[in-house]
Amino acid sequence: xxxxxxxxxxxxxxxxxxxxxxxxxxxxxxxxxxxxxxxxxxxxxxxxxxxxxxxxxxxxxxxxxxxxxxxxxxxxxxxxxxxxxxxxxxxxxxxxxxxxxxxxxxxxxxxxxxxxxxxxxxxxxxxxxxxxxxxxxxxxxxxxxxxxxxxxxxxxxxxxxxxxxxxxxxxxxxxxxxxxxxxxxxxxxxxxxxxxxxxxxxxxxxxxxxxxxxxxxxxxxxxxxxxxxxxxxxxxxxxxxxxxxxxxxxxxxxxxxxxxxxxxxxxxxxxxxxxxxxxxxxxxxxxxxxxxxxxxxxxxxxxxxxxxxxxxxxxxxxxxxxxxxxxxxxxxxxxxxxxxxxxxxxxxxxxxxxxxxxxxxxxxxxxxxxxxxxxxxxxxxxxxxxxxxxxxxxxxxxxxxxxxxxxxxxxxxxxxxxxxxxxxxxxxxxxxxxxxxxxxxxxxxxxxxxxxxxxxxxxxxxxxxxxxxxxxxxxxxxxxxxxxxxxxxxxxxxxxxxxxxxxxxxxxxxxxxxxxxxxxxxxxxxxxxxxxxxxxxxxxxxxxxxxxxxxxxxxxxxxxxxxxxxxxxxxxxxxxxxxxxxxxxxxxxxxxxxxxxxxxxxxxxxxxxxxxxxxxxxxxxxxxxxxxxxxxxxxxxxx
Numbered sequence: 001x002x003x004x005x006x007x008x009x010x011x012x013x014x015x016x017x018x019x020x021x022x023x024x025x026x027x028x029x030x031x032x033x034x035x036x037x038x039x040x041x042x043x044x045x046x047x048x049x050x051x052x053x054x055x056x057x058x059x060x061x062x063x064x065x066x067x068x069x070x071x072x073x074x075x076x077x078x079x080x081x082x083x084x085x086x087x088x089x090x091x092x093x094x095x096x097x098x099x100x101x102x103x104x105x106x107x108x109x110x111x112x113x114x115x116x117x118x119x120x121x122x123x124x125x126x127x128x129x130x131x132x133x134x135x136x137x138x139x140x141x142x143x144x145x146x147x148x149x150x151x152x153x154x155x156x157x158x159x160x161x162x163x164x165x166x167x168x169x170x171x172x173x174x175x176x177x178x179x180x181x182x183x184x185x186x187x188x189x190x191x192x193x194x195x196x197x198x199x200x201x202x203x204x205x206x207x208x209x210x211x212x213x214x215x216x217x218x219x220x221x222x223x224x225x226x227x228x229x230x231x232x233x234x235x236x237x238x239x240x241x242x243x244x245x246x247x248x249x250x251x252x253x254x255x256x257x258x259x260x261x262x263x264x265x266x267x268x269x270x271x272x273x274x275x276x277x278x279x280x281x282x283x284x285x286x287x288x289x290x291x292x293x294x295x296x297x298x299x300x301x302x303x304x305x306x307x308x309x310x311x312x313x314x315x316x317x318x319x320x321x322x323x324x325x326x327x328x329x330x331x332x333x334x335x336x337x338x339x340x341x342x343x344x345x346x347x348x349x350x351x352x353x354x355x356x357x358x359x360x361x362x363x364x365x366x367x368x369x370x371x372x373x374x375x376x377x378x379x380x381x382x383x384x385x386x387x388x389x390x391x392x393x394x395x396x397x398x399x400x401x402x403x404x405x406x407x408x409x410x411x412x413x414x415x416x417x418x419x420x421x422x423x424x425x426x427x428x429x430x431x432x433x434x435x436x437x438x439x440x441x442x443x444x445x446x447x448x449x450x451x452x453x454x455x456x457x458x459x460x461x462x463x464x465x466x467x468x469x470x471x472x473x474x475x476x477x478x479x480x481x482x483x484x485x486x487x488x489x490x491x492x493x494x495x496x497x498x499x500x501x502x503x504x505x506x507x508x509x510x511x512x513x514x515x516x517x518x519x520x521x522x523x524x525x526x527x528x529x530x531x532x533x534x535x536x537x538x539x540x541x542x543x544x545x546x547x548x549x550x551x552x553x554x555x556x557x558x559x560x561x562x563x564x565x566x567x568x569x570x571x572x573x574x575x576x577x578x579x580x581x582x583x584x585x586x587x588x589x590x591x592x593x594x595x596x597x598x599x600x601x602x603x604x605x606x607x608x609x610x611x612x613x614x615x616x617x618x619x620x621x622x623x624x625x626x627x628x629x630x631x632x633x634x635x636x637x638x639x
Contacts, residue, residue, distance in 0.1 A: 060621055060624045060626055063619060063621040063624075063626070063628060064628060066447065066619075067447070067617065067619055067628055067630055068630075070234070070446050070447055070617060071617065071630045071632055073236070073446070074212065074236075074615060074617075074632050075632050075634070076172065076175075077168075077170045077210050077212075078168075078170075078613070078615075078632065078634035079634065080170040080171040080172050081098060081168050081169070081170050081634070081636075082095055082096040082168075082169045082170060082171050082207070082318060083095045083096045083097050083098040083168065083169060083548050084548075084636065085098050085548060085609060085610035085636040086548065086609050086610075087547075087548055087549045087604035087606070087607050087608070087609070088548075088549055088550075088551050088604060088607075089322050089548045089549060089550055089551065090322070090550075090551050090552075091319045091320070091322040091323060091550060091551075091552050092319060093319075093322075094317065094318040094319045094322075095169075095318060095322065095548075096168070096169025096207075096209075096318040096321045096322060097167075097168060097169055097321055097322055097324075097327065097547065097548050097550075098168040098169075098546075098547075098548045098610065099165075099166075099167045099168060099324075099327070099348070099545065099546065099547045099548070100164065100165070100166055100167075100455055100457065100500070100545065100546040100547075100613065101164060101165035101167075101348055101349050101543065101544075101545050102164055102455070102499055102500040102501070102543070102544040102545070102546075103161075103162075103163030103164055103165075103349070103427070103542075103543060104163065104351070104505075104508070104542045104543070105161055105162060105163050106160075106161045106454075106477070106499050106505060106509065107160045107161050107452070107454065107477060107478075107479070108478070108479030108509065109509040109512065109513070110156070110159035110160055110161065110162070110452075111156075111159055111162070111216060111230065113216070113219060113229065113230050114156050114159065114230075115512065115513065121218065121219035121220065121229070122219075123156060123219065123229060123230050128156065128228075128229070128230060129228065129622055130156040130158055130159060130230050130231065130451070130620070131156070131158035131451075131620055131625070131627060132156045132157055132158060156230065158451050158618075158620060158627055159230065159451050159452065160451055160452025160454055160616070160618055161452055161453070161454035161455075161499070162214045162216055162232045162450075162451075162452055162453050162454070163214070163216070163427060164213075164214075164453060164454060164455035165211065165212070165213045165348065165349055165427070165428065165455075166211070166212040166213070166455050166613075166615065167209070167210070167211040167212070167327065167328065167348070168209075168210060169207065169208070169209050169210075169241070169318060169321055170207070170208055170210050171206055171207050172206060172208075173206045176204040176205055176206045177204060177205055177206070177207070177208035177238050177240050178202055178203070178204045178240070179202065179203065179204075179205075179208075179238065179239065179240040179291070179292025179293065180200045180201075180202060180290065180291045180292045181200065181201060181202065181203040181240075181242070181245065181291055181292075181293060182198050182199075182200060182201075182247070182265065182266075182291060183198070183199045183200050183201040184197070184198055184199035185198045185199075185247060185266075186247060186248075186249065189250075190248065190249065190250035191249060191250065192247075192249045192266070192267055192269070195266065195283075195286070195287075195365070196435070198290070200290065200291065203240065203242060203245075204240065205240040205241055205242045207240070207241035207318065208238045208239060208240050208241060208294070209238075209239045209241060209294040209316070209321060209327065209328055210236065210237070210238050210239075211236070211237045211239075211328055211329075211428070212234070212235070212236050212446075212453070212615075213234075213235055213427065213428045213453070214232045214233065214234045214235070214450060214453035215232065215233050215235065215425070215427070215428070215429065215430065216230065216231075216232050217229050217230060217231050217232070217233065218423060222414075222416075222422040222423055223416045223418075223420065223422050224416075225414055225416060225422050225423065225432075225441075226423070227448065227449070231448070231449055231450065231451070231620070232450040232451065232452070232453060233430070233445060233447070233448050233450060234445075234446045234447040234448075234450050234453050234617065235428075235430045235444045235445055235446060236444055236446050237292075237328065237431075237444050238292065239288070239292050239293055239294040239295075239328060240292055240293055240294065241294050241315075241316060241317065241318065241321070242293055242294075242315055243262070243263045243315045243316065243317045244262060244263075245262070245263065245265060245293070245315055246260075246261075246262040246263070246264075247260065247264065247265070248260060249264070249267055259302075259303050259304055259305075260303055260312070261302070261303075263314050263315045264300070264303065264312050264313075264314055264315075265287065265291075265293060265295055265312075265313045265314060265315055266283070266287055266312065266313040267303055267304070267310060267312050268280060268283050268310060268311040268312065268313070269310075270310075271283075271310055271311045272304065272307045272308055272309065272310045274299045274309075274311075275340070276311070277297075277333070277340050277341060277342055278333065278340045278361075278363045278402065278404070279311075279363060279365075279366055280297040280299075280311040281297060281331050281333060281342075281363070281402045281404075282363040282364055282365045282366070282401060282402035283297070283311070283313065283365045284296070284297050284313055284402075285365070285399075285400055285401065285402045286364075286365035286399045286400070286401075287313050288328070289399055289400050289431060289432070289434050289440065290399075290434050290440075293315055294315065294316040294321065294327075294328065295313050295314060295315050295316060296313070296314055296316055296320065296325070296326040297311055297312070297313055297314075298311070298312055298313075298314050299311055299312075300312045300314075322548075322550045322552075323550050323552060324345060324346045324547065324550065325342060325344075325346045327346075327348070328348075329348055329412075329428060330346040330347070330348050331346070331402070331404070331410075332344065332345065332346030332347060333402075333404040334404075334407075334408055335361075335404070335405075335406045343408075344536065344553070344558070344560045344602070345535060345536045345537050345560075345602075347408070347410050347537070347543075348410070348428075348545075349410055349426060349427050349428065349543060350408065350409055350410050350426065350537075350543045351409055351426045351543060352405075352407050352408040352409030352410070352426075352543075359405065359406060360403050360404070360405055360411045360413070360424060361403065361404055361405070361406075362401045362402075362403055362413070362421070363401055363402045363403070363404070364399070364401040364402075365399065365401070365402075399415070399433065399434055399435070400412075400413065400414070400415050400429070400432055400433075401413065401415070403424070409426055410426050410427075411424065411425075411426065412424070412425055412426075412427070412428065412429045413425075413429070414429045414430075414432055415432060415433060416432075416433065417433050417439070430444050430445065431443050431444045447617065447619055449619055449620050449621070449622065450617070450618065450619050450620075451618040451619060451620050451627065452616060452617070452618035452629070453615070453616075453617060454615065454616040454618075455613065455614070455615050456477065456497040456498055456499055456613070456614045456615075456616075457497065457498060457500060457527055457546060457610060457611075457612070457613055457614075458495070458496075458497055458498075458610075458611045458612035458613070458614065459476075459495070459496060459497075459498045459525050459526055459527045459528070460494065460495045460525075460526075460611060461494055461495070461524065461525035461526060462475065462476055462494060462495060462496040462498050462502075462523075462525045462527070462528070463491050463493075463494055463523055463525075464491070464492055464493045464494065464495070464496055465481070465484035465489040465490065465491055465492065466489060466490045466491075466492045467480065467483075467484065467487060467488075467489050468487075468488040468489060468490060469487060469488055473492065474489075475496040475497075475498070476496060476498040476499065476502040476506075476528075477496070477497065477498060477499065477502075479509075481502075481506060481520075482506040482507070482510065482518040482520060483518060486518055497612075497614045498525075498527055498528075499544075500527050500531075500544035500545070500546060500606070501527065501528070501529055501530045501531070501542065501544040502527070502528060503519075503520045503523060503528045503529055504529065504530055504542060505542060506518070506520060507519060508542050526606060526608040527546075527606060527608075530542075530544060531544055531545055531605030531606060532603045532604065532605055532606070532607065533586065534561065534578060534600070534601075534602055534603035535547075535549075535602060535603050535604060535605040536560075536561075536602075537605045538605075544605070545605045546605060546606050546610060547604060547605055548604070548610075549602075549603075549604035549605075553601060553602040554567055554569045554570050554600050554601060554602065555567050555570045559601070560601040560602050561601040561602065563601075565601075567601065568595075568599050568601065569595055569596075569597070569599040569600035569601060570595055571595070572594060572595065573594060573595075574590055574593060574594045574595075574599075575590070575599050576588050576589060576590050576599070577589065577590070577591065577592070577596060577597075577598025577599040577600075578598055579591065579592075579598045609636070609637075610636055611635065611636060611637050612633060612634060612635045612636060612637070613633070613634050613636075614631060614632070614633045615631070615632045615633075616629060616630070616631050616632075617629065617630050617631075617632070
């Protein structure tokens with residue numbers, strides 16, 4: 001190889017080395033950075049999308065799991081129902097009871113917060129997260145558009161019926177019910193410890209009184225007790241039936257010796273006046289906030305006999321629970337001419353009159369509140385009220401007081417940790433604060449972010465129509481059902497799950513929404529009308545009740561119908577009775593012989609067997625924006 005060739009190779013190699021050592025230009029760096037950012041953005045977007053999808057899926061799975069659990073608990077409770085769902089139960093049969101309370105609201109009139117009526121706390125159209133699929137202010141019902149109050153109303157059609165109550169006695173032998181019972185309630189000498197210092201342990205029973213209900217979150221600040229306005233929270237109280245509990249309180253009074261019997265849970269110290277029913281009710285409310293026992297108040301003359309007896313809280317049996325006055329929150333407290341009393345029919349929930357607005361009397365358990373006594377305060381239903389502290393200067397016991405009105409409306413309040421009444425309602429309220437540093441809040445909670453808790457009964461005679469104009473099948477649970485009488489419609493079948501008293505319900509909803517009122521006069525089915533007036537369970541706000549009832553009202557020595565005759569249906573005489581003509585109108589007459597059913601002082605609200613019940617639970621998962629609904633049905637017809 002010539003020297004020239006070798007030189008040329010060295011020059012070329014050196015040139016390649018110089019080119020290899022040369023850095024990137026600015027343009028090349030910008031391009032590289034841009035490509036890197038695009039790649040990172042794509043990866044981040046994919047990661048965020050996958051993470052969001054996983055989070056939504058996890059939220060959806062958690063919601064489904066929770067909903068499935070609640071469905072299973074409710075189904076188990078219903079399967080174990082001890083009562084045969086036939087009216088006129090006899091207490092001595094020890095079957096317990098089955099009761100449904102149907103409130104005013106329904107799927108096509110779900111809440112006062114969405115009706116557009118000023119002054120009742122409408123939901124904010126722009127900020128409410130309650131799901132909706134319609135334009136605010138209108139809802140299409142077949143060929144008719146019903147006005148929901150114009151632009152001030154939100155068409156939150158994800159909401160449904162929520163103000164129903166399901167209460168009954170149930171049995172579960174494989175998984176007994178567990179609840180709190182008193183502990184540390186006796187002193188060394190056998191006398192009763194002050195109630196504020198009682199402790200608790202747990203006990204179990206195969207029998208329980210179970211109550212399912214929902215509370216709507218109000219549109220104002222409740223001090224953290226409740227969530228976003230309009231959503232509902234579903235609760236379940238399970239009170240064990242344990243009449244064997246025996247604390248054998250002794251050395252109670254100067255008479256000495258044992259003074260209590262099995263089943264006596266608490267002796268109300270110093271309440272020897274049989275007329276102090278409001279204070280006894282207050283003690284019962286405080287007791288059932290702390291302990292999970294089905295119980296009642298009773299004036300017992302064998303306890304503290306030296307003073308003529310005293311009020312006690314006593315555990316219920318199934319026979320006791322056949323009677324309405326012994327069930328959970330059936331106080332039936334009415335003030336008439338300044339006198340307090342428990343009055344038939346012992347409403348569990350009734351808007352009645354005198355509640356909104358009205359005066360609520362607050363009665364604390366004075367055995368632990370230093371004798372603070374009763375206070376009367378003005379309350380608007382569903383609105384926060386002034387502070388009411390039962391601790392007498394900030395010391396001592398905090399607990400939910402007993403509340404009642406002067407009218408026949410029920411009243412209940414929720415109290416926060418500072419003794420402030422944050423919520424008043426004619427329905428039920430959940431567990432709350434039970435002491436200065438003790439709370440049971442959330443122990444009875446089953447579902448939050450709920451949209452509906454709807455209890456319906458099966459009516460085998462309820463007509464089902466086909467709207468020929470829209471080709472839509474309509475049952476009494478549909479908003480357009482009332483127009484089936486005026487629009488071209490065809491009756492296609494019978495039998496549907498219905499709200500109690502659905503004839504008047506449709507008319508009342510139409511009246512409230514300022515819509516055409518169509519009377520469903522041609523329908524004749526067991527549950528189409530309000531409760532029998534002899535049951536005294538109807539009121540001006542359309543509260544309707546199904547109850548298996550008790551025959552003891554006909555031979556208990558009390559004049560329930562206040563006509564001057566006592567137990568005329570079983571007294572052996574042919575007394576005036578109440579009878580119905582072909583149009584269902586009552587008339588009073590003497591007919592059909594001695595002690596016929598028309599002479600009875602009372603009557604079941606619906607004197608017909610309950611074939612089946614249906615409960616719909618609807619919840620909303622805000623992260624995924626999904627709605628889930630499950631339906632639980634229980635049939636009572638023997639197979």
